[in-house]
Amino acid sequence: MCSGESKTNYQFPGTKVGRLRAVFVAPSATVMAVLFFAPLLIIVAYSLLSRGPYGGVMHPWTPENYRRVFDPLYGQVLWRSIWIAGAATALCLILGFPLALYIARAKRHRTLLLNLVMLPFWTSFLIRIYAWMFLLRDTGLINTALQELHVISQPLPLLFNTGAVILGLVYGYLPFTVLPLYATLEKLDPELLDAAEDLGASPWSALWRVTVPLSRSGIIAGCLLVFIPCVGAYLTPDLMGGGKTVMAGNLVQNQFTTARDWPFGAAASLVLMLLVLAIMQILRRRSEELL
Amino acid sequence: MYAAAAYLFLYAPLAVLSVFSFNASKVAMWRGFSWEWYRSVFHNEALLEATINSLIIATVATIISTAIGTLAGYALWKKRFPLLTNSLYLSLVTPEIVTGVSLLAFFEWSFRFLHVQLGMHTVILAHISFCLAYVVIVILARLRTFDPALEEAGLDLGANEWQVFWRVTIPILLPGIVAAALLCFTVSFDDYVITSLVAGVNSETLPMRIYAMARKGVSPDVNALSLMITAGLGVFILLAGRLERR
Numbered sequence: 001m002c003s004g005e006s007k008t009n010y011q012f013p014g015t016k017v018g019r020l021r022a023v024f025v026a027p028s029a030t031v032m033a034v035l036f037f038a039p040l041l042i043i044v045a046y047s048l049l050s051r052g053p054y055g056g057v058m059h060p061w062t063p064e065n066y067r068r069v070f071d072p073l074y075g076q077v078l079w080r081s082i083w084i085a086g087a088a089t090a091l092c093l094i095l096g097f098p099l100a101l102y103i104a105r106a107k108r109h110r111t112l113l114l115n116l117v118m119l120p121f122w123t124s125f126l127i128r129i130y131a132w133m134f135l136l137r138d139t140g141l142i143n144t145a146l147q148e149l150h151v152i153s154q155p156l157p158l159l160f161n162t163g164a165v166i167l168g169l170v171y172g173y174l175p176f177t178v179l180p181l182y183a184t185l186e187k188l189d190p191e192l193l194d195a196a197e198d199l200g201a202s203p204w205s206a207l208w209r210v211t212v213p214l215s216r217s218g219i220i221a222g223c224l225l226v227f228i229p230c231v232g233a234y235l236t237p238d239l240m241g242g243g244k245t246v247m248a249g250n251l252v253q254n255q256f257t258t259a260r261d262w263p264f265g266a267a268a269s270l271v272l273m274l275l276v277l278a279i280m281q282i283l284r285r286r287s288e289e290l291l
Numbered sequence: 292m293y294a295a296a297a298y299l300f301l302y303a304p305l306a307v308l309s310v311f312s313f314n315a316s317k318v319a320m321w322r323g324f325s326w327e328w329y330r331s332v333f334h335n336e337a338l339l340e341a342t343i344n345s346l347i348i349a350t351v352a353t354i355i356s357t358a359i360g361t362l363a364g365y366a367l368w369k370k371r372f373p374l375l376t377n378s379l380y381l382s383l384v385t386p387e388i389v390t391g392v393s394l395l396a397f398f399e400w401s402f403r404f405l406h407v408q409l410g411m412h413t414v415i416l417a418h419i420s421f422c423l424a425y426v427v428i429v430i431l432a433r434l435r436t437f438d439p440a441l442e443e444a445g446l447d448l449g450a451n452e453w454q455v456f457w458r459v460t461i462p463i464l465l466p467g468i469v470a471a472a473l474l475c476f477t478v479s480f481d482d483y484v485i486t487s488l489v490a491g492v493n494s495e496t497l498p499m500r501i502y503a504m505a506r507k508g509v510s511p512d513v514n515a516l517s518l519m520i521t522a523g524l525g526v527f528i529l530l531a532g533r534l535e536r537r
Contacts, residue, residue, distance in 0.1 A: 020452050021366045025375060028363035028423060032378045035420035036390075039397035043389075046396060095297065102294040113294075120301055122524055124481045126498050127517040130505045131304035134311070134514070141307060144320055174301070232386020234484050239505060249388040249484075256392045256488065266396070269389040276384055 047266035057262055065267035074251065078271065081248040084162065084237075085230035088169035092226045093219065095170065096177035100218075101211070103178070104185035114182060121175045129168055129239050133159060136240075160242030168240040169230050176229075177222035184218030185211070220283050228276055248272045305521065312514035328515035335512065338500055345497040348411065348486075349479040352418035357472045360426025365460065367427065368434040379424040390421060391488035398489060409491035417489045418482065422475040429474060433467030473531045477524060 047065055052058040068074060103113045120128060135141050136158040143155040158164065188211065196206040212219075234249030243250075252272065255265025312329070316322035332338060367376060382390070394417045398409060441463070445455040461468075483498040490499065497520075504510045 020456070021370055024362035024366035025372055027359035028379075028427070029372075029375050031359065031420060031423055032375060032382065035394065035397075035416055036378060036382050039390075039393035042396045042400055043393045095300075098293050099297045116298060117301065120305065122477055122528055123305065123521045124498070124501075124517070124524075126481065126483055126501050126505070127308075127513075127520060128305065130501065130513055130517065131308040133505060134308055135304055137508075139508075141311070148320065171300070171304070228384055229386070232388060234386075234388045235502075239502075249386060252388050252392055253484075253488075256395060262396065265392060269386075269392055272386055273389050276386060280384060 043266045043269060046263050047270055049263045051261050051263050065264045066271070068264055069268050069271050074268070077246055077251050078248055078275070080246070081231050081233075081272075082275070084166060084169070084245070084247060085227050085233070088166050088173065088230045089223050089227045091166065091170045092174050092177040093222060096174055096181055096222065097219075100178045100181035100185055103182055104188070110186075114179075117175050117178045125172060126235065128172060129236060132164075132168055132171065133239060136164060159240060160244055162241065162245045164240040165237045165245045165247075168236040169226075169233060172236060173226040173229060176225040180221035180225065181215060181218045184215040188214055220286060224280060224283050227279060231276060231279070232272055248275075305517075308514050309518045309521075312511065312518050314511065314514075317511055328511040329519075332512050332515050332519070337495070338497075338512070338516070341495050341497045341500040344411065344494055345480055348414050348418060348494075348496060349476050351415050352422055352479045353472050353475040355415075356419045356422035356475055357426050357468060360423050360471065361430050361464070361468055363423075364427045364430030364434065365456070365464075368431060368437075379427050382421065383424040383428075387421075387482075387484040391417075391485040394420070394485065395488045409489060409494075411491070411494040413489045413491065414486055414494050414496070417485050418479045421482075421485060422479055425474050425478060426471040429471040430464065430467055433464055433470075437463060469531055473528065476527075480524075 046057050048061050048063065049057040050060065050062055050064070069078070099117065103110055103117070106113055133140070137143065138155040138157075138159070140159070142158060143152075146152045147155065192210055192214070193206055196210050197203075201209065231247075232249050233247060234253055237245050237247040237250055238253075241247075248268065249272070252265050252269045255261045255268060259265075311321075313324050313326070314321055315325035315327065363375065366372070394413075398413050402408065437460070441459055442455050445459045446452070450458065481498060483496075483502055486496050487499050487502070490496065501513060501516065504513050
């Protein structure tokens with residue numbers, strides 16, 4: 001997520017090259033202005049208005065919506081989003097690091113092994129969630145099988161709880177941790193580990209004191225790629241939490257549909273967006289310190 | 292050992308779902324092989340209509356966002372436009388639900404002046420907006436390995452700037468453009484959150500249909516459909532990959 005400018009600052013020699021460039025940028029700039037910034041501005045305006053009698057928006061201007069977002073009732077939703085996303089990120093790292101290490105150190109078929117991790121990403125996200133629902137439901141495969149085998153008499157409550165939401169998020173975003181981790185681990189000079197061994201380090205302490213610190217940029221990138229979509233997740237808590245584990249995304253969606261309190265929903269979505277940006281900024285600064 | 296368990300974790304749910312799409316019974320116990328659910332998917336009018344909608348939306352959004360994103364990526368490679376670059380990154384990290392509600396609010400607000408309604412066109416516009424950042428990033432990554440001397444050579448040989456772009460740069464960039472289009476298509480075809488917010492009455496998409504069915508409970512139709520979508524996307528990616536290599 002760094003700035004996207006390229007290193008090349010090549011100029012066409014003595015031509016009126018600026019014109020073509022401006023023309024090329026224009027359509028994208030228009031799309032971004034009309035379909036990204038204008039909607040965002042409307043949300044900013046709405047967040048400062050009051051709710052109208054029929055679910056519309058009306059004057060006067062008020063900061064009331066923002067105060068409500070941090071009410072204990074809604075504040076806890078925000079807090080829950082943060083800790084669930086944090087837990088999912090931590091689990092992704094714990095599960096993804098050994099896998100990335102295995103792929104980076106594999107003698108053969110590295111590309112194949114990496115592609116196999118990325119492949120589920122190309123199938124539908126909705127279907128991947130549905131696959132877990134099929135396994136975990138009260139009438140799902142696991143509960144049915146256990147009942148047929150007379151291990152349990154009542155179905156276990158596997159779905160529609162916070163644990164299921166975290167499982168769904170980890171399953172959905174694990175590939176995003178493996179990819180950046182692999183990219184840094186692959187570049188790691190194996191001689192460093194030989195040196196550590198020669199100096200008497202056990203494999204475990206070599207891993208902990210050489211490999212992990214050197215792959216910090218990959219770890220931070222992996223954290224960003226998982227935490228950001230998780231904190232704003234809507235679909236996973238909605239389907240796997242069954243409406244019981246309400247995260248910030250569900251709160252926003254509900255305000256814009258069922259509750260029809262657009263000003264409050266607008267304030268909540270801006271707070272969510274600022275949260276994401278703040279976390280990005282913190283993690284980016286961390287990784288820059290290293291460079 | 293650990294790696295095997297990790298791959299199992301990634302693939303087992305999808306594999307189980309595929310196997311049970313051939314189950315003769317509605318319950319989650321194996322009762323024999325059957326094509327029943329595949330047959331019922333093909334007789335499900337709503338599902339077919341949703342699939343066609345999804346294909347139309349993904350195709351149009353992919354073509355437009357790939358075209359304008361490629362141009363923007365090329366321009367950004369030559370010169371910095373920090374405002375555009377930063378807004379593209381910002382759109383990439385904005386939570387989907389926030390993008391969705393802001394587009395909804397924007398469309399509803401603008402409809403006061405333009406007498407139109409939510410529908411397929413609003414979905415397509417929304418998809419173009421969130422696909423654009425993906426295209427620009429893929430194209431920029433591709434251009435980092437592109438040698439500007441090739442363009443200089445073209446200019447020295449008397450081609451104008453546009454001819455160089457069209458005859459030299461675009462052909463070399465083609466694999467990147469295909470990759471970008473592929474990414475757009477899958478992201479657009481799969482999107483639920485933004486689509487469901489900006490869709491109108493006659494623009495139900497496949498993910499919206501699947502969502503409704505998944506919500507209702509056990510529905511073996513979805514199992515069959517899942518395998519077909521996964522296989523369909525797989526074939527699509529394989530074909531595009533082959534095209535890219537050529």
